[in-house]
Amino acid sequence: MRLFVSTPNSTSSDAYQGGLFSEQRAASYAEIVTGPEVARAVVDRLGLKQSPASLQSRTDASVVPNTVILKVTITDPVQARARVLVQAVAQEFIALVQKLERSPNRAGSPINASLLGAPVTSSTPVSPVPPRNVGLGAVLGLLLGVGLAALREAFDTKVRDPDELMEFTNAPLLGTVHFDNAVAKKGLITSFNPRDPLVEVFRVLRTNLQFVRVDQPSKMFVVTSAVAGDGKTTTACNLAISLARAGYRVALVEGDLRRPGVATGLGLERAAGLTTVLIGRLDVAQVMQKWGEDGLSVLTSGALPPHPAELLQSRAMSDVLADLRKSFDVVLIDAPPLLPVTDAALLAAQSDGAILVVRHGATSREQVRMSLERLTSVHARLVGTVLNRSPKRQVTSYAYSYEYAPVRGRHRPPATRSANSERTAGKSADPEEVSARKPANGGRAARKRANAEREARELAPSDRFDSSLVTDTVVPADAPEAVGPGRRDLATERPGEGRRG
Numbered sequence: 001m002r003l004f005v006s007t008p009n010s011t012s013s014d015a016y017q018g019g020l021f022s023e024q025r026a027a028s029y030a031e032i033v034t035g036p037e038v039a040r041a042v043v044d045r046l047g048l049k050q051s052p053a054s055l056q057s058r059t060d061a062s063v064v065p066n067t068v069i070l071k072v073t074i075t076d077p078v079q080a081r082a083r084v085l086v087q088a089v090a091q092e093f094i095a096l097v098q099k100l101e102r103s104p105n106r107a108g109s110p111i112n113a114s115l116l117g118a119p120v121t122s123s124t125p126v127s128p129v130p131p132r133n134v135g136l137g138a139v140l141g142l143l144l145g146v147g148l149a150a151l152r153e154a155f156d157t158k159v160r161d162p163d164e165l166m167e168f169t170n171a172p173l174l175g176t177v178h179f180d181n182a183v184a185k186k187g188l189i190t191s192f193n194p195r196d197p198l199v200e201v202f203r204v205l206r207t208n209l210q211f212v213r214v215d216q217p218s219k220m221f222v223v224t225s226a227v228a229g230d231g232k233t234t235t236a237c238n239l240a241i242s243l244a245r246a247g248y249r250v251a252l253v254e255g256d257l258r259r260p261g262v263a264t265g266l267g268l269e270r271a272a273g274l275t276t277v278l279i280g281r282l283d284v285a286q287v288m289q290k291w292g293e294d295g296l297s298v299l300t301s302g303a304l305p306p307h308p309a310e311l312l313q314s315r316a317m318s319d320v321l322a323d324l325r326k327s328f329d330v331v332l333i334d335a336p337p338l339l340p341v342t343d344a345a346l347l348a349a350q351s352d353g354a355i356l357v358v359r360h361g362a363t364s365r366e367q368v369r370m371s372l373e374r375l376t377s378v379h380a381r382l383v384g385t386v387l388n389r390s391p392k393r394q395v396t397s398y399a400y401s402y403e404y405a406p407v408r409g410r411h412r413p414p415a416t417r418s419a420n421s422e423r424t425a426g427k428s429a430d431p432e433e434v435s436a437r438k439p440a441n442g443g444r445a446a447r448k449r450a451n452a453e454r455e456a457r458e459l460a461p462s463d464r465f466d467s468s469l470v471t472d473t474v475v476p477a478d479a480p481e482a483v484g485p486g487r488r489d490l491a492t493e494r495p496g497e498g499r500r501g
């Protein structure tokens, strides 16, 4: 809608003066036409439901340059309504101008404002403007994405990075187990091809366990995690199987007397087990079950007690553990999570340390910190961590990367050098090698040798190489000698050497 601003003078000089006057006035009128008084008058006059401020915000006015024409625009989604509104605005504006400009000495107004033709509506919407909105949306989306990523980075406290985990816990990373759907279906490494990366991962874990940074004999480990479902049972069972395959005498103990999973996982009888021994009904030997060809011994839970923590702290429990220590090379205890209940900490305190399973992208740093606190509070040690359910890419790049690995014979950490010197002395720390070298000595030695030979056959030379590389990678280079003279632990105690039974 256009408004013409003029003065009612007749002479030419008056006309010139009047023109200037009108031009100056037109500029002020642009302010008035978009002001609250006009908007309020229009709302009252048309009986609108909307507020004067809303109408005001949609009213725009500008002076056409070098003219006394005022252009008034109203934005409204309905064309007909826009027309009515702009007309009303023009009329209310003219009425207001005439009221404002009326001179007390003269009858008329020194200035007129009149409508120029009918209001024009535009069919081109001012909003939305698709190209502009798409561009704006893309930019905003990008900014939002970058912002969210930065926020996630800042607030994401989930553990994802193996290096960060090692640094945070100040403990070696024993292994990185990738997420594999087949694990949920099959569960155990025995169901996988021996060259499957998952089987290799547990070989690596087993190897690393021999070289953990320990300052006292170690053979009894609790497998735990911060919270439920992180993969403790899966890790404990597969690590036990892998150790048994290497010829170790391994006992896998169900220490989770709340949600036992070992018996189900291995397809064993659960009715008689640890609790049966603890209440004195049977001996360990009577309830210990054999699993698989490699002679893995499993102590399932037995009947579930009402107060597991009490049983786990009992004298009977420490007697059972002492018994197991005497009879096995390695004892793995599958425990409940550390944070909800005290059981795992109690078990860790009675063993040589805990292996903490950390679930990639789920366990938070705070949960790891609290787990460590739980262990420290009972003077239990963290032996190392296992990062479970990692993306396969990460496991590959971290564990099997050739660039990352030391060159054979160079940069050997002390633990490995020591193991090498023992090999030279004919006492290899590698159970496979020991078993393979030792002469057959009755049924037990023959079984171990058979196990080792089978494993050796399963492992291609490249597999072996990988495994040693990872060992070198994850055990800190400044670790004290893990294999020392006179020590009887996983690293020095080798299958077939000085065993009872």
Ligand SMILES: Nc1ncnc2c1ncn2[C@@H]1O[C@H](COP(=O)(O)OP(=O)(O)OP(=O)(O)O)[C@@H](O)[C@H]1O
Residues within 6 Å of the ligand: 177, 178, 179, 180, 181, 182, 183, 184, 185, 187, 225, 227, 228, 229, 230, 231, 232, 233, 234, 235, 256, 259, 261, 336, 337, 388, 389, 390
């Ligand atoms: N690396 C993996 N890839 C895929 N699935 C996995 C992996 N590790 C564990 N799982 C699956 O996650 C589930 C929980 O694993 P598991 O029972 O071992 O955890 P848990 O810590 O012992 O649980 P709970 O606290 O209940 O005892 C199981 O279904 C298991 O098959």
Ligand SMILES: [Mg+2]
Residues within 6 Å of the ligand: 232, 233, 234, 256, 259, 260, 261, 334
């Ligand atoms: Mg479990």
